[in-house]
Amino acid sequence: MVTMRPATADSQSVQDFLKAVYTLQQKMERVSTNALAEMLSISAPSVTDMAHRMMLAELVNYEKYHGVRLTETGEREALRVIRRHRLIELYLVTDLGYALHEVHDEAEQLEHAVSDRFIAALAEKLDHPTLDSHGEVIPGIDGTCHYRELHTPSQFPIGIKAKVACLNSNNPEILQHLMGKGFTLGSQVEIITREPFEGPLTVLIDGKTVMVGYTVATYISVEQDKGAGK
Amino acid sequence: MVTMRPATADSQSVQDFLKAVYTLQQKMERVSTNALAEMLSISAPSVTDMAHRMMLAELVNYEKYHGVRLTETGEREALRVIRRHRLIELYLVTDLGYALHEVHDEAEQLEHAVSDRFIAALAEKLDHPTLDSHGEVIPGIDGTCHYRELHTPSQFPIGIKAKVACLNSNNPEILQHLMGKGFTLGSQVEIITREPFEGPLTVLIDGKTVMVGYTVATYISVEQDKGAGK
């Protein structure tokens, strides 16, 4: 720590770190080392160390005992990696016959290995998409994100028709479970009943009635049907 | 060196090392540390070190001062990586619009990052090809290679019609130079004149007459036209 060299933005660890900070930043002002350790599955001391080195590289702003925040450079880099990740995920489903639950782990590796040339080819082939195979927003080359107004079934009013807009889990088992119930992007859904105390939901999906646990439902986002009055 | 842990076959360094040994083994009985250092662009001591660790992992047979040879396991692994590399190269040209000179460097990274699932998808999509975009043999999943009888222009008799069967350079500049002259896989070629002392060749390619330097011509392999008497 007397001599500490700055991190380089092109390593796998640094890129995953940037993504993790970006994601956690959406929910909290500053991101704690513990939260990062949890998300990255590494020890807290490793996070502290990385935070120091990325501070020197001016990718994050780090204050001892008060967590981390992305700098402008850091955010740009994070969005670049997220763009890669999501373009790859979409491509795997669209052109290589992957099932949704298979794409995340593959993309987690490929995002670091692939060249800008490769990403450009994918973007071109997919006709510059803005949503990936989970329904998550793909940032543009300039970092712009076209967010939509989404809702979680657990907070969406009963009786309103909506469409599944995002299945935002990275866990293959959860995704398989949800898709097994009929939740796929674009499905028509309507909440029929909602049990209190974080109980299960009864949902009408494309005409079929199914039950879903509260916890697993938090990985679903729906979008109100266009044209349907609020 | 008192305690030395065996290498693990799934690291980038180890995989590239295996490929290098495999390639050099075609031309020499045992592969020297210097030859490997040269091919891998690392120092000779690094090669010695790696040789030791890969010996412990039973991937190579290494004898001090007498170089290295792949074990059966090592050869299987090497062929697996070569298969990946070449399927990726073919895919990049066929489906993603890459030019031949762009594929090698990309494949050199991707071969380590991609899953077996991914490779299976490529093989399927390309209809289980046996030749990559350079014209090199793609080993099967079981390691089998369907070699052809190829010739270098510099040793091929004058006046015989042949087809370009392989452009086996990894150097983008060389490939661009050759393709600029009209050498592409499948082109009709006929040697018109050959200068002595490793001098240039005059070649008829698809009707056009071009000159090629001796050195650069060593990266071309041709196959005698089928049906044309020897």
Add this chain to the structure above:
DNA sequence: CATTATTTTTAGAATAGCCTAAACTACTAC
């Protein structure tokens, strides 16, 4: 506002890959 509990950082260490400089072996030529 003390005391405890939780979080975070420091200290010290390991591993894979790499390096340079120095020592050593093996082959080549008298």
Add this chain to the structure above:
DNA sequence: GTAGTAGTTTAGGCTATTCTAAAAATAATG
């Protein structure tokens, strides 16, 4: 066969990334 040269290995070191155990700081509690 001995000297010289070319090729290899050993010795010693460095970096990035990870870890565990211990110390320190912050946050929560009564």
